[in-house]
Structure formats: structure tokens, C-alpha cells
Amino acid sequence: MADRSQPHPARLSRRRLLGGAAAAGAAGAAGIGWGAAAVTHRDHDRDPGLDTVAFYGAKQAGIATEPPLHAAFVAFDLKPGSRREDVIGLLKIWTDDASRLTQGKPALADTEPELAARPARLTVTVGFGPELFTAVALEDQRPHWLKPLPPFGIDKLDAAWCGGDLLLQICAEEATTVSHAVRVLSKHVKSLVTVRWVQRGFRNAARGQTMRNLMGSVDGTVNIAPGTVDFDRLVWDDGSSRPWLAGGTSMVMRRIAMNLETWDELDAEGRALTIGRTVEDGAPLSGTREFDVPDFAAVDRYGIPKIPPSSHIARAHRTHDGERFLRRGYNYDDAPAPGHMSNSGLLFASFQRDIDAQFLPVQRRLADFDALNQWTTPVGSAVFVIPPGVPGPGGYLGQQLFESAAAQR
């Protein structure tokens, strides 16, 4: 939900193309342009449930790849007494399972091999929580930003949705595919871990359009386009601080509950002033189209800012170019607690090279004040480092960490 107000990446490229900021007022600019090239097998004459995304690569899939309709996020805790060899063994199992399932093949010893037959663009992305580095005695290799987020005044965190030593982000176009992958990857390592939480989400939009969250707002207008210089710089680590992390990144996972009962009391104008964008088409209140760059200096004829300074996009707006991150969120809608009518919100997932430098300044501003806070409550929070990908068969996820010079000492 944070930071709707960064200039649109496609627009930025175009500006560069056109020779600078003078072109900033030009209309146009379409959707974010996810990396379609990452889909290695898509044939529109055949069943899209058979489409696959490559597993092997310098980076893990599921980040620069276009978010499919369904996702499950699963956090695990290592059982007490787990050693480095246990973790390496687990990661080898996950690597082997994911390399097969993502290509529409059953995992080894898959007890429901028929459920593997529809990969539906399945991606499996693995992350490490802060405590994992302690368990494997590699604390000195833990990135400095890999620690629980500081407490914020807006938080009402439930421990049931927080933390975790290991993360699986499992995404696919079909819910059954997600369920099968979660099941296989969880049970194959059940001697080593316990499940800490499972969060399932979904997103829908017309082709090329921005998804809407369950408040009805477009969510994800401003994002970083895969394949751009900005993306490479802002999302992927280059290994300059910790060589093993080159091609990796970080993930922040926030479970943000929506109070739809009180949100309903707000009309479209009230909602627009809260967000800083019109509800209908997502245009910033200073502009007319969703991808117009917000102009926070624009005032109406009475001198009042068109985009209220208290609005979500004004508060989220970066103070410099480095306060940007990739958002890849999903709606959730779970069974309501007794006496309640709904249990909905957003699974906010962001990817950035450095949580402290890119995510936290924005999050602090929003926590200090954001008109939207009246209707949203963070109830879960977790951070993970996403290790690089597996370049090819024979390797395993996290190998760069465990075979780093530090690990050999």
C-alpha cells in the first residue's frame, strides 16, 4: 500500500528518451511492463495451465516475473538444534522439488503426481529470515538490513503472522497448483521445520491494467519495471557488500488488514482525498490519467493543494530516487472471526536491495501520518533475504552463501 507516487518507470524511460524533464507533462505511458521474456514456454494455441516459467537463472523467479493470479506465502521455523548440514539438505530438497514442479513435472516421491501436471506459470521463491544465519553460524554474512522491522505506532501485530526462519513464496495462475506446491515443499522438509504461518492471496485485472485491492483502489500503479536499469539498481544486489548475495534481494512482507466497515462510510470524494488519486481511474488528483506523474505543488484556485499533503501518495512519495522498491502484493479474504462480517486486506510484499535505505524511510513517513491509516492496520510483519538463483542443474538455493569464503573458515 505504500508509495503509489513514484514516477512511473515507463514514463521515466520515455523522459530519458525524449531528452529530459521537459517532457514530463506529456500524456501516455501504459502499464508497468513485466518481463514477459521470463515466461519460457507460452503458446497461445494451447492450454495456459501448461505455461511454465524458467527455474534456473542468476536470479530467483517470482520477483521480476509478472505476478500471476494466486500466491501463497509460507514461513517456517527451523526445529531447535538444526545444524548447517540440515539447512543445506533442506535447500537441496527445495531446489530439486521446485526445479521439477515449476516445469510441470512431479517432485521426486510426489504422492499426487497428477496435481503437478498444470504448472500454470508456477514460481517458487525462497527466502531466509534473520535467525537462520544464527542457526547456520554465519551471523557475519547476515545483511545489515535483515532484522525485524522496528515497531510502528500503527502496528497491531499478531505474532501468528510475523517472522520466520525460512520463506516460500509460491505463485501460479491456478489455486490448485499453488496448493500442491505448498504441500509438496512443506511435507518434504517436515522433519526439519514447523510451519509458522501460511498466507494466501489473489489478484485480478484486465490484461495490462493495474489490479485493484479490496478497498476498490488501484494498487501498484507506480512500480519499478523489470528489465530497466532502475530495476537492476534498486532490486538486485550486486555483491559489492557480500559477494554471496549478488543477484539476491530482500523481501518485506506486511499483512495489512482493511477496516472495510468504516471505509464504507467514506464516499468517492473522501476516498480520493485520502489516497490522493481518484477511485474511478486512479489518476492523481493533480492529473487526469492513472499514469500521470503526481504534482504535489499543484493548487486549486483557492490555493489549496490538489493532492492533500496528508494523503497516502503524498506521504509515501519518495524524498529521493533511492526510496523506491518493487511491490508485488496480493489481496486476501479469509473467513471472518466470530461476530465479524469480513477478514480482508492486502498481503503487501515488496522487494528492494536494502530495506533500511529504500523501504524504511517510506514506511516511517506512512506510520507517522497517512490519512489511509484510519482504515488499515498492519497485523503481520516479516523480513527475508532472497538469495540469488540457481544457475543450472547441480546447484542449490543458497549455495553461494554456504560455499562463500566465510563459510569455509
Add this chain to the structure above:
Amino acid sequence: MADRSQPHPARLSRRRLLGGAAAAGAAGAAGIGWGAAAVTHRDHDRDPGLDTVAFYGAKQAGIATEPPLHAAFVAFDLKPGSRREDVIGLLKIWTDDASRLTQGKPALADTEPELAARPARLTVTVGFGPELFTAVALEDQRPHWLKPLPPFGIDKLDAAWCGGDLLLQICAEEATTVSHAVRVLSKHVKSLVTVRWVQRGFRNAARGQTMRNLMGSVDGTVNIAPGTVDFDRLVWDDGSSRPWLAGGTSMVMRRIAMNLETWDELDAEGRALTIGRTVEDGAPLSGTREFDVPDFAAVDRYGIPKIPPSSHIARAHRTHDGERFLRRGYNYDDAPAPGHMSNSGLLFASFQRDIDAQFLPVQRRLADFDALNQWTTPVGSAVFVIPPGVPGPGGYLGQQLFESAAAQR
């Protein structure tokens, strides 16, 4: 999960065409043939998220219509002191909301009208629980079969998943569409009801193929094909007992938890002997193809029945032609309880004209003995009468009941 073993309806029609039972051994027969005619607007050149299913009709949609990918089942209780006028008012609201949402239009006073823009074959089906008839003082109009199912030895029912005065079955191809419809229909009547339970499910299959449940089994091979004489006879009430119910039916909702941990211990042969069908292609163990009619008398060379008499399909097999019903089930996969690895199963939803005559005999046999019971546990149970449809604008769901001669006394 019950009754996989009824002869396939397409096969039955073909048998009639070919002149009788002599053709029963012939190979062939494809999927169930859901009533595609019920989709009133589907244009393959445009976004399938814009497809609609007609709302008005002699029968409610969501029963003879092909099950889309996502469903939510929501049960409500009337608040104490609710009167007949309250219930009629609620049903008029639901009728108006559903007539708009299913056609891709916002409900009146829809606070998120943008979320209504993708109907995605949305259907809204309304049901009445047993106690509703008491609340509206029309006990004498309650069908004799509308009562909680008797307790079964296999049940471990959780009250949180049982009963309800009113039911909404909301189905669509997109999860966001389902969420928005649940939200609108729930909140517009919140002064009159409380939410008793919400159960969300999904199903996926290649076009024309049978869905698989999360045990990996094909689920729904044997079903009643919409548009056939059998369907009309077995699903739709003809009003002969209660005139108001002509064009209505009943719904049994069972939440069936799967113990995947122990199911995993069974190999493919063990699973086949448990179900009575091969796992790989769903063929009965007496045949070679999914839609082959099971031959329960077939024995191997040692005289042992090919389909074990204790298997699920042998136990579920009807003893006469009237023990059949329409199944329209969905998988569920919710967040596991602390200390558990999964929380999966089947939302079994069946439709039949008479629960006592059609559903209960099969359910009793399965409860008495079914090899599959070792791995499945019913944890929720509810029954509803599904009133007829709304023939056209101006009417409301349940009108036939409330304007029946009995109601006028």
C-alpha cells in the same frame, strides 16, 4: 466425495440413442456437458472476465451452470426477533444486488463500484435453512427433508461450520469478483443477520476434464448432466408437493477435511483400491477409461472382485436409479492450525430434489463403511432449500413462498 459410481449421464443418453443396455460396454463418452447455454454473454474475442450468466429465470443460476474456478459459501443467521417482513426485505435487497452484480453492474449504493466491472460468470444462489421457516411462521411450508442431517459415526462436526438460516453460494471465475459480491451482499443486510460461516473454495482442470481434489483424485466423474431428463427429474422440484417450490431444489453442504499426512503413506495401488478407481486416469478398476461404467461383479483370475466391495465407489454406488444427485464441489486449503502442516479438504456441495430419498441412503452407506473414511472427516454440515428463480424484473427470491396460498392465510 460420495457416489462416483453412477453411470455417466452422457453415456446414458448414448445408450438410449443406441437402443438400450446392450451398448453399455461401448467405449467413449466424454465429460459431463454442463449447460453452456446458461452463459448468456461469452465472446471469445474479448476479456473472459466480462462474461456473464443470466440472473433471471425459472431456476436460480449456480446449479445447472458449469462451476467456475472460485466459490464462496456464506451462511447467515437471522437476528433474534426477525419477522417475515424483515426476511422479505432482505431477499428483495439480495435480488436487486444479484441482478446487477451478475451482469457486471455495481449494486445500488455499491461503495466499490469498480470491483463490479468484472462479473467473470458470477452467479449468486440463495438458500433457506430449516429455522428460517420458523422465523417467518411458515413451518407448514417447510419441505419434509429440510432438517439437519442425522449424526453419522464418521462425523467430527465443528459447530463453526454447521447450520445457518440463509445461504449464499457465490461463484465466479475470478476470486476478486467473489470477494466483492460476498462483501456487498453481506453488508447490505447486516442489520438483519450475523455471519455464521464463510467457506471459500477453488477448482481447476483442463477444459473438458474432471477436476482433481487435493488428494489427487478425479472428483466428479459421475454426475448428472444439465439439460437431460434425468437432471430435471432428480434435481428440480416440480411443485407436486409444495407448489411454491416448483423449480427449486435442495443443497447439502459438507465440509470434508482430508488427512493428507496419513494419505501420503498410501501408494498409488493402495489409493486405487481405496477409491475403486486408478489415480492416474480415474478409470474404475474394472475398466480402462475414466468414463467406463464400473462393473462391480468383475473378478480377477483368482475370483477376487476387481473393485473392492469396501472401496469408495462400491459403497457409494446407488442401489436404484433414484439415489443420485448433482455434485458441485470445491477444494479448500486454509491456513493450518498451530502445530499443523495443512488444513485442506473438499467443500462438498450436492443438489437434489429430495435429500431423504437421494442423498441420505448413499451417505448412510458411506458412513457405515467406506475405505476412504480412514483419511477423510466431515467437520461441517448444513442443509438448505434452494427456492426457484426470479422469472424477471420486479420479482424477488423466495416470492413464491411468501405469496403462496399458505402465506396468505
